[in-house]
Amino acid sequence: MFRTLLLTAVALLPLAAQAAELPESIRSRGSIVTAIVPNYPPLELRDPATNQLTGFDVELGETLAKRLGVKMQWQETTFDQMIASLRTGRVDLILSGMSDTPERRGVANFVDYLRSGSQIFTQASRAAEFPNRDALCGKAVGASRRTNYVNVLRQFSDAECVAKGRPAIRVVGTEGSADARTQLRQGRIDAAMQGNETLPYIMAQEPNTYALVGEPVEYTLMGIGTAKDAEALRTALAEALRGMMADGSYAALLTKWNLTPSAVEKVTINGEG
Structure with missing residues (x-):
C-alpha cells in the first residue's frame, strides 16, 4: 500500500512542479483565461450538434491546462480584439490559430505549436x-x-x-x-x-x-500568444507542450484532427529555441 502511494506521489510531482511555475493570479483563480474565435475549423469551432467548443486548439488547451493543474477558461472574442485583450490583461493567453509573425512579436510572445x-x-x-x-x-x-x-x-x-x-x-x-x-x-x-x-x-x-x-x-508558425511580461506562464506552457510531444499525446491529437502535416518537431518561442 505504501509503495502504491509513493509511486502515485512521484507521478504527480511533475504536475505539481508545473502548477507551481504558474503566476499566483492563475494558481489562485484555478484557471487560465484564454481568447478564442471559434470560426476556424478544425482548429476551433462549435460542434453543430451540441454547440460546444471543439477542435484541435480546444483539446490542446484543455490538455495543457490539466497538466498545469488548472482549468481552461475560454473567452470568445473577435480576431481584432485578441491582442488588445492580452495586452490589457483581460485574458492570459491567445489560443486561436494565430500566426507567430515578427509584427505580433512586438506586443506578444508565442509558444509555437503548429506549422501553417x-x-x-x-x-x-x-x-x-x-x-x-x-x-x-x-x-x-x-x-x-x-x-x-x-x-x-x-x-x-x-x-x-x-x-x-x-x-x-x-x-x-x-x-x-x-x-x-x-x-x-x-x-x-x-x-x-x-x-x-x-x-x-x-x-x-x-x-x-x-x-x-x-x-x-x-x-509560418502558429503560436500560443502570451503577454510580453508573462515569462512564468510562457515557460510552464512550453514545458507542458514538450511533455505532450514526449508522451505521444501531441501526435495523437494531430492524427485525430487530420493535422499531422502541420506538426512541429520541437517547441520554440517566437520561432527560436
Whole structure:
C-alpha cells in the first residue's frame, strides 16, 4: 500500500512542479483565461450538434491546462480584439490559430505549436484555368484582412508577377476565410488564400467544390500568444507542450484532427529555441 502511494506521489510531482511555475493570479483563480474565435475549423469551432467548443486548439488547451493543474477558461472574442485583450490583461493567453509573425512579436510572445502553409485555392470547376501559381497574375485573390495572408499575397504578387513583367494580383481583403470562400463561389474573386491546415477539413465538408493551386506560398508558425511580461506562464506552457510531444499525446491529437502535416518537431518561442 505504501509503495502504491509513493509511486502515485512521484507521478504527480511533475504536475505539481508545473502548477507551481504558474503566476499566483492563475494558481489562485484555478484557471487560465484564454481568447478564442471559434470560426476556424478544425482548429476551433462549435460542434453543430451540441454547440460546444471543439477542435484541435480546444483539446490542446484543455490538455495543457490539466497538466498545469488548472482549468481552461475560454473567452470568445473577435480576431481584432485578441491582442488588445492580452495586452490589457483581460485574458492570459491567445489560443486561436494565430500566426507567430515578427509584427505580433512586438506586443506578444508565442509558444509555437503548429506549422501553417499559406495555400491558394480556387473553385474546382475552374481548376484548369490555374494549372500553377503563375496563372494567378492579373487575377483577383481574396484573403481575410485580419490575417497576414493579405501581406503574403502582395509580396508574392510583387516577386512573381510584377517583377517578371506580369500584371499584379488584385488582392481583395475579406471579412474572414468564410467570406473569402463565399466570394469565390459567387465568382467575385478568382481564388483565395488561407492556411493549409484548414483546407482538408473544408474540402471534406464541401466535396468537389475547391481545388488547390500549387504548393503553399510560404510557411509560418502558429503560436500560443502570451503577454510580453508573462515569462512564468510562457515557460510552464512550453514545458507542458514538450511533455505532450514526449508522451505521444501531441501526435495523437494531430492524427485525430487530420493535422499531422502541420506538426512541429520541437517547441520554440517566437520561432527560436
